[in-house]
Amino acid sequence: MALRESGEDYLESIYVLSQRQGIVRSIDVAEYLGVTKASVSKAMATLENNGYVEMGKRDVHLTERGLEVARQMWERHCFFVGLLEDAGVSTEVASQEGCHMEHCLSEESFEKLRSMLGRDSDRDQ
Amino acid sequence: MALRESGEDYLESIYVLSQRQGIVRSIDVAEYLGVTKASVSKAMATLENNGYVEMGKRDVHLTERGLEVARQMWERHCFFVGLLEDAGVSTEVASQEGCHMEHCLSEESFEKLRSMLGRDSDRDQ
């Protein structure tokens, strides 16, 4: 089953939070994304069924498959946020808006765009 | 009421079709966007309630308010499609994907991005 925009956001947030704090719980994801824990619970069930995450007793972690998507999303996130910041957009706004841009392109198009613009979007967290 | 992505798409398509053919009917919008005429009918009712379009007996046209949004969307569309094409993405794909990017940014951020990238996105239809 294909991943939707919201699924990609959940995976990305699990990735970011795991870099930041190691163990990630549903409640952390909920706070990070600004949704209710019920929403996270439902989303995690779907993502688990599709092999993107695994749920422990009290933590969530990405599978290989989920990690791949998450890394890709995070890379794009950094790219677009950096691009907007360079254009003079505030970090705050760039972060919000980059969040949506990262879901628009295929991997192929993204790579082409990145190589044309020649940016190194290598940042952490 | 805030305009959603789909609402912006409808306005943009009315704009493009009106440039192309003058009078625009619901069925034209349906064909252009690849949705059913029932969907267009529903969307037009909402857009009319919110003052973006006016429905004549057998045509739809943009109000001032709708026109402003539509022009803006079209401008962005051309910008992103052109950018992707320059990066080496096929017209086909650039067109599909640019379609989504155009909804991600605020007007302010878009202007900043455009002036940084210094592209003239002045094309017709």
Next chain:
DNA sequence: ACGTTTTGTGAAACACGGCTAACTTTTAGA
């Protein structure tokens, strides 16, 4: 170790934006 607080889940509802199907209205051709 017990009770409180925190975290997670399940059910029901909602908004959105599509769809089909059935219907009405308009247009246009023979």
Next chain:
DNA sequence: TCTAAAAGTTAGCCGTGTTTCACAAAACGT
């Protein structure tokens, strides 16, 4: 002009992704 085709509307459904509310389960402090 009258009938058939085209265009538009309405009603009802579906999937997605939220929400709230109630409850279950776990963790934690004293």
